[in-house]
Amino acid sequence: MSSNKYAIVVAGGSGSRMQSQLPKQFIELDGLPILFHTLLRFKKADESIQLILVLPKAHQAYWQSLCEKHAAVAQQVPHWLVDGGQTRFQSSQNGLARIEGDGLVSIHDGVRPFVEATVIQNSYQTAQTLGSAVVSVPSKDSVRVNGVAVDRATVRLIQTPQTFQVSILKKAFETEELSTFTDDASVVEAAGFPIHLIDGSYENIKITTPEDLLFANMLLEKYRD
Numbered sequence: 001m002s003s004n005k006y007a008i009v010v011a012g013g014s015g016s017r018m019q020s021q022l023p024k025q026f027i028e029l030d031g032l033p034i035l036f037h038t039l040l041r042f043k044k045a046d047e048s049i050q051l052i053l054v055l056p057k058a059h060q061a062y063w064q065s066l067c068e069k070h071a072a073v074a075q076q077v078p079h080w081l082v083d084g085g086q087t088r089f090q091s092s093q094n095g096l097a098r099i100e101g102d103g104l105v106s107i108h109d110g111v112r113p114f115v116e117a118t119v120i121q122n123s124y125q126t127a128q129t130l131g132s133a134v135v136s137v138p139s140k141d142s143v144r145v146n147g148v149a150v151d152r153a154t155v156r157l158i159q160t161p162q163t164f165q166v167s168i169l170k171k172a173f174e175t176e177e178l179s180t181f182t183d184d185a186s187v188v189e190a191a192g193f194p195i196h197l198i199d200g201s202y203e204n205i206k207i208t209t210p211e212d213l214l215f216a217n218m219l220l221e222k223y224r225d
């Protein structure tokens, strides 16, 4: 198999739950837009990873202006820019279309800027041997499905990155979109391929609602040297 490694960072959403004028992926943490933090995490985990950034057409000029403003950081994270889709499925699909040939591809939410290098590295290593690696954590809360308590030990909360052999992901994405496709693993599983879960971390939050920004700033504080 080819040793090419790609990361598709999806940032094509509208961020409606954040209720912010500025799309959430551009909100600054420590003076730097969230998206730069996320892209840097991948490059720092493995310099050879080729980055593909998925952004709505309407946000691309603004992103270019941010790249000029933060030129020193931007040059550390060279990337292809790809148009966002109407849904996350379509954004992943657009990113995937940019990849020619085989290798490994990780899909990661642009708004998960705290993913650790070890998690990224483990995801590529596992996908290399098993075909897929989907980051997850155990539930800390009790869980009920349709009101019925379930054994919490059977529950895993799914995060990103979700990493696959390119050929598997391309085959899976040849399908029609279903409303049950909330992530890339669900697309791959529906195509009949096995999903291998690996450990993530509780700090790998998806910045979704305003209180997530409070937590994000606390995490930055923790790692400030």
Ligand SMILES: Nc1ccn([C@@H]2O[C@H](COP(=O)(O)OP(=O)(O)OP(=O)(O)O)[C@@H](O)[C@H]2O)c(=O)n1
Pocket (backbone or CB within 6 Å): 010, 011, 012, 013, 014, 015, 016, 017, 018, 054, 084, 085, 086, 087, 088, 089, 091, 092, 108, 109, 110, 111, 206, 207, 208
């Ligand atoms: N059409 C879409 C929808 C979502 N995403 C991306 O998928 C990730 C996870 O989605 P979410 O947190 O739900 O982002 P939004 O869709 O932007 O937020 P909301 O659902 O609150 O509108 C985000 O990085 C988001 O930009 C995307 O690339 N294309």
Ligand SMILES: C[C@](O)(CO)[C@H](O)COP(=O)(O)O
Pocket (backbone or CB within 6 Å): 088, 109, 158, 159, 160, 182, 183, 184, 206, 208
């Ligand atoms: C992909 C994901 O982050 C895994 O937890 C999640 O499914 C994205 O969901 P969202 O509704 O698009 O935020």
